[in-house]
Each structure stands twice: as C-alpha cells, then as structure tokens.
Amino acid sequence: MSDERRDATVPGAPRRRTALLAFERFYRSSEAGTLAAVVLLMVLLTFANNQFLTRDNLIFTARSFSFIAIAAMGACFVIIVGGIDLSVGSVMGLAGVVAAFLSSHGYGTIPSVVGALLVGTVSGLLNGLLIAKGGLAPFIVTLGTLSIFRSFVYIVTGGFPMQGFGPSLLWLGQGFFIGIPMPVWIMVVFWILLTFVLRRMRLGWYAYSIGGNEEAARLSGLPVDRVKVLVYVIAGLMGAIGGLLLVARLGVGESTAGLGYELNVIAAAVIGGVSLKGGQGSAFSAVLGAALIGVLNNGLVLLGVGEYLQQLVIGAVIILAVSIDRIRAKNFA
Amino acid sequence: MSDERRDATVPGAPRRRTALLAFERFYRSSEAGTLAAVVLLMVLLTFANNQFLTRDNLIFTARSFSFIAIAAMGACFVIIVGGIDLSVGSVMGLAGVVAAFLSSHGYGTIPSVVGALLVGTVSGLLNGLLIAKGGLAPFIVTLGTLSIFRSFVYIVTGGFPMQGFGPSLLWLGQGFFIGIPMPVWIMVVFWILLTFVLRRMRLGWYAYSIGGNEEAARLSGLPVDRVKVLVYVIAGLMGAIGGLLLVARLGVGESTAGLGYELNVIAAAVIGGVSLKGGQGSAFSAVLGAALIGVLNNGLVLLGVGEYLQQLVIGAVIILAVSIDRIRAKNFA
C-alpha cells in the first residue's frame, strides 16, 4: 500500500493538484528507485545501441523476463507475509515438465494446463502447511522442497526432454496477441490482478498485516495460518504458471527447466524494492526487478560486453540500483 | 549463548549433578535437534552399509564437508549479527583461484595463502562497508558482489584450470596430521576459535546483542557499524579459507570453484539451528548442518540410491531434521 504512505499526515496541507500528489506519493514509494534505474538504463542503452529501442527487441526482452516476473510476483506475496519460498525454481520446472508430459502424450491443452496448476497448488499447499501448521522455518521447509520437487522433475522426464506439444499450448508461450507476446499479456494480467488483491482485498491486507506484525495480526483474530497457507498456494500457482509458460515458450520440457531460478526470482522481488523483513512490497516491484535484470542482460548482449565482464556489470548495476533508492529514501527521511 | 537459554527458570530446582545439568542445557539448545538427526542417520547408515563406519570413510566424509563447514561458520557469524552473505560461494572461488594462480606461478605457499586471505578480507570489507556504512540491505549487496567476485574469478583463471601448486599448499588440502586430514583439523581449530570468540569475547557478545536488537545495541553505545564490518570481514576470511582449502584439496583452481555454494553454506548454518532472524546461533550449528548434508551425501552414494531419488531423500531429511528439533522445542515450551 505504498500509495498510502505518509500522505495526509499533515492535516490541512494545501490542496495540491492530484497529479502532483500522485507523483509525490510515487516518489516516496519503494519502487521509485528501481524504476529510476530501469529508465536510466533504457535511456543509456538507447544512446549506446540503435537496435535497443526497436519494437522487436523490446517485446522479446519483455517476453524473456516475463516468466521470472510472474514467479517473482508470487515470491513477493510470500515475502510480504514474512516468509520466503526457495522452492520456486523447482516448482517452475515441475509444473513445466508435467504440462510437457501431458501435452506430448496427447492430452489436450486444458488437461496440461490443469496439470501444471495442480502442481503449483499441491506444492504450495505442502510448503504452506509445513510452515503455518508445522511451525517450521520457511527457509528450511522450502529448501527441502526445492530438492524434493526437483527430484520429481527428474522422475517425470526420466532425463528425456519432452517435445511435440499441442499447438494451443505452444501458442501460450510463443503466440502473440495484438503484436504482444502471450507471456507478456499474462504477466500484465497477473500484475493487475495481484495489485488488486494486495490493495483492495482482504487477503492482501491480511498479508501485509501478518508480515508487518504477526503477533498483532494474531491478537486481532486474523486467520494467520490460513492466510499463510493460501499465500504459499498462490506463490506455488504463480511459479507454476511461470514455469508452464517458460516451457511452452521453449517448446521443450527438460529436467533443467527452472534450475537455480529461486535466486533469480527472489532477487527480482528484492531488487524491485521488497524488503525481506516482510509487511511491505507490491506486484509492481517484482515486475520492475525482473525488468531491470532482463533489460540489463539484453543490453550486455547488444553492446557486446565481454563474457568475463558481464557478471561484473550485473552485480554493479544491482548495487547501484538500490543505492539510488537509498539516496531517494534519505531525501525525505 | 544458546547454553544459557531459559536455564534454571524453575526456582529452587534441586541441585542436580553437573553432568545431568549440562545435558539438559544441551537438550534445550537449538543444536540438539540436528545433532539427534546426525546421530540417527549415522546409526542407520552403520546398519545399512558395512563400509560406512570405517575409518577411511568417516575421515574422507569429514574432509568433504569441512570446506562448507568452515565457510558456514563465517556465515553463521553474519547471520547472528542479523545479516546474510550470498557472496560466499564467489569469495570461496576467488580466494581459491588467487591462491592457485600465485602458487602455480611459482610463488611460495605463504604468498599464496596471504593472497587468498587478502581476497577474503577485501571482499568482506566491501560487503561490510556497503551494508553498515552504506545502509544497503545485506541480501542485495551480497547478491551484487556474488556476481562481481565471480566475474573476477573468470578474469583470474581466464577459463583455464590452474595446476602445479607448491607441495606445502597441496598439503594443506590433501595432507594428514595424526591420521586426520588437514582440512578437518583446520575446521576443528576454527570451530574452537569461533566458539571462543562468540562466547568469551567482546566481539561475540556484541554480535549477539546487535542481532538481537540493533537499536538497543546502538543506544547502549556499541560500535554497531564497526562490529558489522568486522563480522563481514571474518565471514569473508572464513569463506576464503574454505575456498583455499577446497582448491588445495582438489589440486586445481578452476573457475567453477565454489559456484552456487552460497545456498549450501547458508543451508548448513540454518539446518544446524541458526535462525535467520539473527541474535542466535553457534559455530557448532554450522558444523552440524554441514555434517548432516555431508553424511547424507555419503550415505546416498554408499547405498547406491539412484540419481533421481537422491534429491528427494536429501529434501526429506532436511525437513525431518528440523521437525525433530521442533518436537524437542515443543517439549519444554
């Protein structure tokens, strides 16, 4: 609810134009720093390489980070509620290969998608129950399920990449709608959806409160455990959708799908301005963080930055991006 | 200070034998659960495979997890002070390849070791300053330096494995002393050292205090920033030593050294019973966590558990181990 931060604490402040107010609100929000970094980066790249600001390059770049962004929105929800989900990479992989398995074994698109969503639901449920009802630390539980779900990925694929999906499944990953790739549409839909859930719906509000002060939430009679389970299920679902789209986009279900993505996904959320302390964050943060890394990767390729220096640049930009945010935050601290 | 948790809260409890008291103290500590899991696992493996309880197998298994354990002790220190260090895998790699570079270019063992330690110090300093003085979130800073240091690894190695170390450097990784591998000795030495620092030295007490309540520590006049920087430097050094020994043990410095180890290292600390909330933990936890994973890996291979199932078992054991701890904790809650 960053839009509601600090406003109107000064009673009787002169009425300013709504637009100005909205801008100030945004400037004070935790996403502003990363947005500034993304914009800066895009401006620099536009000047540095004339291929950057082309329609094709932009939509392909958007598609390439959409999978991470979708999963990162789920991760962001988990972080808001004060948890963490390390299993997301494996959930992405498992959902992807399950859909691939079904589709390449002649099942239609709907059963394949349902299969992937089921994977997301069940894995999220398992994480959520162990954490909320079992009282185990999220880091450990999801570290354990990270291994377990990856093992299932190996079992499903048997080590063989699965191909030959139905055309409508492929379309989900590779198709376009009004010139925009489907995964980007889906990312945008979830972005809007999650933003509504977080800002306007009870579930979102409860999540912020639980992450902000779990004790207070419990004493206020919030169904803390149920909310937590639900949030992990949503994160599982978002991870599954990300993985499904990734596999559909690549057209292959491989056992390495999503391997090691947990760090990328969580990093996207955190770079976007979500605090791991919980109680704070937005869907926009997750998209922004994923976008920063996606645009950066694209820029490094376009500029032909040497292979040894790529990681150096990535690391430096991550630190710079949050430093920008830090300076912004100091400005009105 | 986990041994002092809640002890003697029952007034006028009859004087019991010190041994019994010590046992109870330990039982109440957060390491007890993992220790139980390790012991249980070892008993099971002893019955399941007659090669398990052989001197060779035990010392080689100990050696194989000593590198992680050393780095995990450093990670544990960082976690105690309320931080996290994701860059540890890259620090391990960089320290290792720097030592390898020096040694294979004809420098003696001492310059090589000093080079590795310098890497640890400088990287820890960079992390610590950005976090303590720059006020940036530890997760992001060390995510950034994870990339940056790995880039340096590539630059140092140029992609080529470096071999031909001096014999005394090799001895550090491969040698034995009274039948025990050197890395195991070094792990034990650091275990004792760090335990002493945490329990008997001002730095350790400060670290627990800062992790427990940073605001209160600051308002008690503690040099919070300096302690944090120092702790990150120590973690950098421990990571560097782990990486140095790893490379010395393998006899080759190549660019994948330590790649992705951050998760293993932090997992070791957390599985051992360190809470990511800060203010709590011990060197023993880190060793225990590393041991659990090391013994488990050893057991899985000894038993010839299929490649697809290994991860399943590992994940399940991690969750079981903390569940044991959970049940124990409930017993006297």
Place this chain on the structure above:
Amino acid sequence: AGGQNEAASSKPGFLNFAVVAKSLNNPAFQVAEKGANDRAAELGDVGITWTAPTNADAAEEVQMIEGFIAKHVDGILVDSLGPSACGAVNEAIKAGIPVVMWDSDCPDSERNAYVGSDNFKGGYAAGLLYAKAVQGKGQQNVAILTGTPGASNLQQRDQGFTKALDDQQIPYKIVTTVPCYEDLAKSVTAVEDTLRGNPSINGFFFDGPWSLLVDPSNLPVMTSKVQSGALTVVSFDTLPPEIQYVTNGSVIGLVGQTYYGWGYQGIQVLYQIVKNHLKYPKFVNTGLGIVTPQPEMVGDQQSITPQAMNQLWSSFSFKEKPLLPQDLH
C-alpha cells in the same frame, strides 16, 4: 574477447558473427575460441563476439540469441544448452540469420549445419576402449559418473557406451549412475564413495571430465583399485588435467571432442555459408580426439598418445584444415 570489432563493422562486406558458448569455465571453450579467432584472422573480414550465459541456463541462452537477432548480426554459432535453446535457433533462421551449431546440436531445428562430433559415437568409442581392456575378464559391474541427471548429451554418451559393450558382447551391468552436478568436489566424493560403498564395482565410465580435472591424490580408492587390477576406468574429454591419468595408468583412455575444430571449422562453415552461399551437409563431423597410452585405432579413429596431447595443449598449436563441402561426404 568481444566487442572489439564494433568499429570495423561499418566497413562494407565485413561480417559480424556472434558465438554463443555454453559457459566460460572450461578450457575446451578457450581452445574453441582460439580456433574461431584463428580462422577469423585468416579470413580477414570477420569479427567475432564471443559470449556465454552466466548461469548455464537455456532460457538465458535464448535471450542472448534473441539479442543477436535484434542486433542483426550476420551469422550465429550456437552451442546448445539443451533442446530448450533450439526454438531461438529457428527464430534466427526465420529472421534470415544463418545459424551453425557447434559442440551440442539442435538436430530438429532449421540450423544450417552442425559442426562437432556425435555424443553417441563418442560414448561408443569409450565403450570400445573399455571392451578391449576387459575382454575375457568376466562379468563387469560398471558405475557411471554423470553431471546433471538427465542432461541429454550425457545420456547419449552413456547410451553409446553401453551400445559398444553390447556389440562387443561384454557381460556387464550398470550398477549405479551417480550425479555430481558438475561440481568437482562433489564428483571426487561421489566416485570414491561409490567405490567404497560397493566393492563389487570393477568398471567406471565418467561421461564428463569432472573428477579427472583434479589432483590424483583425491582419488585414492580409485587409484589403488586400478593398480591392483580390480578396476577399469574410461573417461570423456581430453582436457589438460585429465591427460596425466592416462600417463599414470589410472585411466585406459580418454575420448574427447576436437575443441579447436569447433571454433575453427564453425567459423569456416558459417563464413562459407554466409559469404559464398556454399551448401554444407547438416552434419560436419570434426571427429574425436582419443588419447590412449599407445596410438591405436578405435573404431575408425586414430588415437594419439598423452605426450602428443600434452604437447598440443602446452603449445596451443592445434591445427585444422578449413573444411569445404567437397571434403565431406
């Protein structure tokens, strides 16, 4: 390595090629890069951007290829991180950019050619070496060390290996397949623990180089079992650290790919396709590099000695003759 040709790229007729490797962390790719640069220098009007995904992740590789498509390079050499990367190869072709695969192929894609060797054949060659060594020695209990479970190129090597044993009528059983997740430290522990845990194992096939990239002192159980004649080991790849294991007799032989040829012939083939519109067969075989204690014929391939291989590595004087379509049949 990359980027130095931006200025030259404006010259008419100058070609900008992009090379996507699997990773940066392997000398094989260094040699390949040298091969590519050598051929580019010989040709004179080619510039190379050499790059690799930071995380060995196929989706990241796809993004790189898309980046090069957007950049309108004149041709791309791709080393596939898995079938997942293959869709992007087709996109490049569709965008009118010729693509030549190297090292790891995308067999079902529209790529112009594949330059490299067949993983199955490599495994088969390793199997032949193994079969020859154990001929008449009775039942073989073989363990396989692999990288990431399910990686398809590794699986092809394993299949080639077992096929050779079948063809040579060796009585064998694959006892276990241990993964090391491409981590050297894990690989040596895995090999040692496997041998310790199951003393009946008398054969080991490493489908990648990992545990031979380290000092021999890491493998005491393996070494002593080999010395007592109770174990036969054959491994993939011919990277510098591995050679010593042939010299000291721990390993009966190494089967590797021609790393230099990947780059050298890759650029050659791509150049000829782009510049001169030559037609190559889909599979441009660069052959295998096999190292055995004494030169011998393995299948249809001539092996070389460890000394000869070491000589090549230390002088970095790998040589290739540029292949033209008529050289291949």
Place this chain on the structure above:
Amino acid sequence: MAHLDALSALSVHHLTKKYSGVTVLDRVDLSVRPGEILALLGENGAGKSTLMKILSGIHRPDDGRIEFFGREIELRGPKQAQALGINIIHQELNIVANRTVAQNIFLGREPPATWLPAWSGWIDIARMNADAQGLLREVGLASLAPSARCAELSTAQQQLVEIARAISTESKIILMDEPTSSLSAAQVESLFQLMRRLRSGGLGVILTTHRIEEAFEIADRIVILRDGKLVADRPAKETRPQEVIQWMVGRPVGQLFPERSSAPHKDLLQVNGLSGGKVREVSFAVRRGEVFGLGGLMGSGRTEVARLLFGADRAERGDIVLNGRKARIASPEDAVALGVGFVPEDRKLQALILDLAVRQNMVLASLRSFSRGGVIRRKAIERSVGAYVRDLNVQLRSASQHVRFLSGGNQQKVVLAKWLMLSPRILILDEPTRGIDVGAKAEIYALIDRLASTGIAIVMISSELPELLGMSDRVGVMSEGRLVGVLDRREATPETVMRLASMGKAALEGGAR
C-alpha cells in the same frame, strides 16, 4: 455470590493459570457488571495482564470457570471473544506500523464492499476511512487522517488508535490493560470521558493502571491482585490510596519520593543552543548531583532533546559542554565514551535485548571495562552483576534468565544497572517509571536520589507531574521544541509547569524571548 453473578456481565471463578509450573493466577474470583468500571491493580507481575489475556481468549486457563451473562463459556480464541462482545486493549501496543490508522482500526473487520458478494473479500475503503474518522473524533484524534501511516504516529497516538479499535465494534466488555501509561494528562481526561460515556451505555470495563490516583478518579470498584491471588475487592469510594498500596505491595510503603537535598555544585553539563529535528535553540545547564527535570506536553520534543544530547540523532546546531570542555557527541558511542548514559522511553524496543540473559544486558554498555584484550572476564562480570542485582533488588531466578521473562519493573532496573555499571557522569532518564508499579517506583526514586548524591548529573524526562515535581531540583519546561522556562524547586508547581507547557507558539513569539 450466586445472586451477584446474575447481575454480572463477566465473571470468573477459581481461575488458575500456570506458566511452566509457576502459578501466575491462583484461584481468582472476579466479576464485572454492565455499566461498571473495575480497576484491577497490582504490582508488576501480579498477573493482571495474564487475567485479561485469558478473558480475551488469548490464553487458556488451567483451571476455573468463566461466565458471560450467567452462562458458562469456553474461550477458544480472540475471534470468539470479539464475537461475544469482549474487546481488549493490550498493554503492549499491537499496531502494524506499516499500515494506516484506518487499516489498523479495522484490522480483521474491514467493511466489505456492498456492490460485490462478501466472499470476494473486496473492501470498501471509502466507508472504512469515513468510519475511522468518526472513531478518531471520539478518542480525541480528530486531526489525524485515517490514511496516515501508523509508523509516523507517536506512542500516545498509537495508543489512542488502539482504543478506537476497541470501541469500533459493539462491545459488552472492554478490557483495558494500562491504556494510560503513555497518554498525557489531557488525553487521559478525554479517555475517561469516553469511558464514562461507555459506562452509561451499559458497558463493563476492566482497567489496569499503575497510577493509583486514576483508579480513584474513574473506577467504581477496585480489585487488587498480589502474586496471582485476589487480595481485595472494594468499592472505590470506601477505600483510601494508602490502603491500596499496602494491599498491592504487602507492606506499608513509606514516602514515595525521597527527601532531596542538593548541595550547590558546579555545572557539569551545559547545553547551548541545541537544535535538530523539531528541537529549536535549547539551552540549559545541569549541576553535579542535580536532578534536572524536563517537563512538557507529549510531543513537545523532550525525547528529541535527550536523543540529541546522547548523539542518537544528529544535531544541526548547538554545542554541549561537559565539565567545562566542549564535547563532540556524534553518536551514542561517543556519548558513552564520555560517561553519558541514556535510559530511553521504550525499554523493550530501545534498551533491552529481550532474548539475551540479564547478565549480558547489564554489562552491555560497560563491556569494555569487563574485558582484557577483547576477552571477557567472566568472574568480574559475575561479581558485578551479582552486586547490582542485590543492590537494586532485582527479582530474578538467575542472571542467565532472559530479560523477556522479567516483570516491567525488574526490566527497568536491569536497564538502570546497565548504565550504573558504566559509572556515568551524566544520566538521561526518559520516562523512567513508565509502566512500573508503586513499589518499584519508590525504589527507583530512591536510587535516582542516591545516584545524584554521588555527584552524577541527572536529566529526567517525565510526563507524570508528581514525579517531575517530587524528584527534580529544577524543572525545565518544553513546548513546541523550545525550552520555554526553567523553574527551581520552589517555583515549580503543577500550575506553573502546565502554564509554561501549554504556552503555544503565539505566546512564544509574543515576547518570552
């Protein structure tokens, strides 16, 4: 009792509660009628909060019955208690700092949008904010915007938000656990008016407080707990404060404030033109052995003066002269090195490491003197901790006990001990007796007096006038970030202090300076 119960809204019988074997509530009988305000008094750790938590469904009793309007009930959770109409204001603030005032008030009871089915979870934010505005007016926070973030509120405002939350639903019983501890006199008065309104509407209220005079002002009946046992249950009109204190403490408490005698000493601390944050041009001097009181309304900037003095916040202007020499205090570390100690207003958040042992908390500030070459001298620590535990009469089971498990008064003594171990020259106390029972208060006052007599200069911030006047040699009064006057012992009366404190900006600009 049976006929009484028929009249009571809520009653408990033989209520017993144990924590790890220790009996905290011992067969307590108690009842509150509709339209009655009951004051529940007792020392720190007597079991007041425990009783209230049981009544609000948070903890379960080990034994005993609870009756609600004559019907026996079993409370399984806070939600159920709320549904019955039992609401509680907790002793510890339960505010989600990152959320708005309205969101906190309606936490768990957000008004659903009418244009969508309720299960959708869609919230009617406009209605919520409008309702919150009304509730804020009722608790005297009319000027506060419902969309303000709670993190930016003062403790007092947060406390009032909690009160608004408790009255936001139909209640039959409201349990108020020390609601006044952080409120100003005016705010307490408006709270009491609200309580009287609620009482006349037939509500039953149970109130705890450590300010005994408040109980006499508002309560109909006074109930006293000592060591978990009910020791008295009297109509307020038939009781005298001295009796109450004796019941609470179990012995007669002599004089609350010690006889202060101050010998004329030289100035030890001089503050010249200190500015920073809301603090503007504050200048004063404190003599060796003097207790310098700082009074003023809530939010007048007293805490900020203390934080600036201690280096916790950065001063924009002004200097601090210590013992005739200009001191550079840029951080608490500098302050501690110069022998300045600071007891902050919120001991749990700012002074204590709750999950560390008493021992470690006590030596935190002086650890340097307890270590040689960085190694801790355990024996010396043991001796010193033991001495202070005895000297300050800290009630604990062992020095290894985590401070979390100590009562408020004992926690505050641990904080004081922490600074005493430093042998400070200057001690800044911010609300040193907040939430502390009378017995402990008397001990802390005696201690402050003793410290002053050893030559320490003490700056004491207090919102309790009797305390401020009873302890201070001189009283500085703050208003709107400025020090508007310094009164010496004879001049300082409740009237003079309040007059200065409520001098607005206008008066200031009018001429005082």
